[in-house]
Amino acid sequence: MMMGRAKPAPAGLRVNDITVAYRNGLTALRHASFTVPRGTITALVGVNGAGKSTLFKAIMGFVQLTNGSVEILGMPAHDALRQNMVAYVPQAEEVDWNFPVLVEDVVMMGRYGHMNFLRIPSRRDHDLVTEALQRVNMLEYRKRQIGELSGGQRKRVFLARALAQEGQIILLDEPFTGVDVTTEEQIIELLKSLRDEGRVMLVSTHNLGSVPDFCDRTVFVKGTVLAYGRTEDTFTEANLEKAFGGVLRHFILSGTDLHDDADPRHLKVISDDERPFVVYGDRQQKQKTRDDAPDAS
Numbered sequence: 001m002m003m004g005r006a007k008p009a010p011a012g013l014r015v016n017d018i019t020v021a022y023r024n025g026l027t028a029l030r031h032a033s034f035t036v037p038r039g040t041i042t043a044l045v046g047v048n049g050a051g052k053s054t055l056f057k058a059i060m061g062f063v064q065l066t067n068g069s070v071e072i073l074g075m076p077a078h079d080a081l082r083q084n085m086v087a088y089v090p091q092a093e094e095v096d097w098n099f100p101v102l103v104e105d106v107v108m109m110g111r112y113g114h115m116n117f118l119r120i121p122s123r124r125d126h127d128l129v130t131e132a133l134q135r136v137n138m139l140e141y142r143k144r145q146i147g148e149l150s151g152g153q154r155k156r157v158f159l160a161r162a163l164a165q166e167g168q169i170i171l172l173d174e175p176f177t178g179v180d181v182t183t184e185e186q187i188i189e190l191l192k193s194l195r196d197e198g199r200v201m202l203v204s205t206h207n208l209g210s211v212p213d214f215c216d217r218t219v220f221v222k223g224t225v226l227a228y229g230r231t232e233d234t235f236t237e238a239n240l241e242k243a244f245g246g247v248l249r250h251f252i253l254s255g256t257d258l259h260d261d262a263d264p265r266h267l268k269v270i271s272d273d274e275r276p277f278v279v280y281g282d283r284q285q286k287q288k289t290r291d292d293a294p295d296a297s
């Protein structure tokens with residue numbers, strides 16, 4: 001009997017040569033392509049205005065593509081979106097926080113796509129909302145107004161909404177902005193456990209220092225995709241330079257600025273003014289908090 005070769009598993013997400021132009025004529029992305037496998041956390045990095053949010057909107061079908069296509073788990077994006085496979089955690093600025101809505105209602109919105117037009121939640125919908133709130137540690141806030149929460153708590157509620165949706169692809173637009181280090185670490189732990197369940201997370205972030213720590217893959221964006229691949233291969237000074245150009249601040253500490261003794265090793269800090277990326281000689285190491293950062297002045 002002939003043994004057929006096993007078909008390779010489809011990519012989690014395939015962005016194929018997409019171009020996006022806004023109505024005002026601005027082309028925010030041009031011929032952008034990248035692929036990420038399932039069970040990964042992928043960082044999207046680039047300067048303000050590079051096109052990271054546009055890329056999310058293109059995946060979500062919020063903006064029209066003038067070229068190219070997006071494939072999700074081997075199917076056209078349109079089909080995956082219809083099946084509620086893609087969850088989007090927006091930037092805080094995109095949400096109207098004055099809208100009077102309870103935390104649990106926000107999370108229940110994640111279930112809407114699974115309900116019929118009457119939107120009457122089932123027992124399972126309620127259970128999934130409770131489970132999602134538990135997972136982000138926000139269960140005790142379920143009856144609070146969303147507008148009364150802190151920035152970090154709001155982020156966690158929107159993450160819970162993505163969990164309740166049972167999204168297989170989760171897009172997080174700057175989830176760490178305005179979030180303290182403890183909350184950031186909790187979110188990262190949650191993302192890791194979702195990765196281990198085989199989901200795909202795409203995370204736009206300016207926290208360059210934490211990318212090598214928890215993102216398996218990195219996509220460099222600047223009007224297009226400049227480079228992508230495993231973080232250990234792509235998160236290089238050359239790619240950072242290409243993506244950030246003059247925006248990055250570099251400083252090197254050595255000699256008596258760094259050591260009391262004659263230790264010849266130096267330390268390089270690369271930052272776009274959020275959390276810095278620190279290189280000790282040839283080794284790359286995370287800078288945990290801004291407060292820990294060496295004083296550059």
Ligand SMILES: Nc1ncnc2c1ncn2[C@@H]1O[C@H](COP(=O)(O)OP(=O)(O)OP(=O)(O)O)[C@@H](O)[C@H]1O
Pocket residue numbers: 022023024026028046047048049050051052053054055
């Ligand atoms: N609705 C819109 N209409 C017209 N132009 C837009 C629109 N939204 C974004 N742009 C422009 O498209 C480009 C890419 O913006 P985008 O929001 O995707 O960048 P970004 O990488 O997410 O930036 P940031 O890091 O600041 O969030 C920018 O030049 C921006 O001004």
